[in-house]
Amino acid sequence: MPPRITIVTGFLGSGKTTLLRGLLAAGAGRRVALVVNEIGAVGFDGAALERAGASAMIELTGGCLCCVAGSDLLLAVEDLINMADPDQIVIETTGLAEPGGLIRQVRAAGLALDAVVTVVAADGLEAALAASPVALWQIQAADLLVVSRVDVADAAQIVAVEAQLRHMNPRATIIPAAHGRIDPQLVFGPRLNPSDPLPMPEHRDLDGFSSFVWQSDTPIQRSRLTALLAALPKTIYRVKGLVHCGDAPWPDALHYVAGRLELSAFRPRAAIRPLNQLVWIGIAAHALQEDLVAQLEACHESEGRVAAWMLRYRDLF
Numbered sequence: 001m002p003p004r005i006t007i008v009t010g011f012l013g014s015g016k017t018t019l020l021r022g023l024l025a026a027g028a029g030r031r032v033a034l035v036v037n038e039i040g041a042v043g044f045d046g047a048a049l050e051r052a053g054a055s056a057m058i059e060l061t062g063g064c065l066c067c068v069a070g071s072d073l074l075l076a077v078e079d080l081i082n083m084a085d086p087d088q089i090v091i092e093t094t095g096l097a098e099p100g101g102l103i104r105q106v107r108a109a110g111l112a113l114d115a116v117v118t119v120v121a122a123d124g125l126e127a128a129l130a131a132s133p134v135a136l137w138q139i140q141a142a143d144l145l146v147v148s149r150v151d152v153a154d155a156a157q158i159v160a161v162e163a164q165l166r167h168m169n170p171r172a173t174i175i176p177a178a179h180g181r182i183d184p185q186l187v188f189g190p191r192l193n194p195s196d197p198l199p200m201p202e203h204r205d206l207d208g209f210s211s212f213v214w215q216s217d218t219p220i221q222r223s224r225l226t227a228l229l230a231a232l233p234k235t236i237y238r239v240k241g242l243v244h245c246g247d248a249p250w251p252d253a254l255h256y257v258a259g260r261l262e263l264s265a266f267r268p269r270a271a272i273r274p275l276n277q278l279v280w281i282g283i284a285a286h287a288l289q290e291d292l293v294a295q296l297e298a299c300h301e302s303e304g305r306v307a308a309w310m311l312r313y314r315d316l317f
């Protein structure tokens with residue numbers, strides 16, 4: 001049997017990867033393979049998704065699949081079938097994807113599309129809608145709307161967001177989720193055969209967003225980095241990656257979404273080099289690259305502290 005396709009979309013940092021990790025960890029009752037599309041030239045979500053139980057995974061980095069011809073996607077789907085013979089293939093879009101383009105590509109390839117699932121952060125809808133028209137198109141294209149971060153949003157906020165979503169897309173089922181913990185049957189059970197996408201306005205060149213990657217091989221002073229992130233201009237919407245801080249042996253996974261920062265210890269299976277790898281995404285982010293890189297370089301630990309850090313943790317490298 002050819003695998004069935006589910007598209008998981010949602011604006012930058014809305015919780016797509018977290019949802020997938022939750023679904024995989026819960027055991028979807030089927031072999032699930034993943035195509036993960038990333039805007040940045042470096043992908044970070046793959047390792048965590050493989051650990052969560054994906055039967056196979058292909059990361060397509062450096063741009064949005066919806067903006068280019070379908071060959072990359074179709075090759076990835078073919079590869080996954082050869083690698084793992086999955087029952088279900090989930091395509092995780094970038095946060096800036098226009099899902100209509102992908103729906104058309106999947107249909108044109110004769111693949112069976114079960115559902116378009118759009119993730120919306122309960123405390124992030126306003127910022128997403130203000131940042132790009134794509135956020136609304138993603139909501140309108142959904143068969144299922146998963147409202148993430150209900151564990152941190154307050155009850156009134158959740159009710160208000162659900163009402164807004166119902167207004168924007170009356171036909172979609174709305175499912176609340178904390179850390180992606182929902183019954184996989186809710187996502188993989190229904191075969192909804194999504195309707196053909198509405199013709200969307202022109203969507204090109206990521207609608208003014210751009211990205212750059214910053215890498216360095218010197219540990220960072222945590223307080224300086226958090227101060228830098230706290231003072232970021234609003235046009236930088238999403239930062240993600242791994243950093244080694246001078247106060248810890250292990251890297252931290254860094255997630256910054258519209259002013260909200262999360263740093264959490266991440267135990268890698270092998271040493272990570274370069275030590276710091278961050279993707280920066282925002283409106284004309286490339287224009288701020290030089291300035292931000294200079295600020296980041298100034299976050300490095302001093303030579304003396306780097307030497308002490310290397311000595312202390314040398315067995316790990």
Ligand SMILES: Nc1nc2c(ncn2[C@@H]2O[C@H](COP(=O)(O)OP(=O)(O)OP(=O)(O)O)[C@@H](O)[C@H]2O)c(=O)[nH]1
Nearest residue numbers: 012013014015016017018095148149178179255262
């Ligand atoms: N508390 C809480 N945090 C969440 C939840 N879902 C996602 N997050 C956090 O939100 C941030 C972004 O989550 P991701 O799952 O990486 O978002 P994404 O949509 O895959 O991000 P992009 O691929 O960059 O667009 C991370 O810091 C997550 O830990 C949730 O349900 N509860």
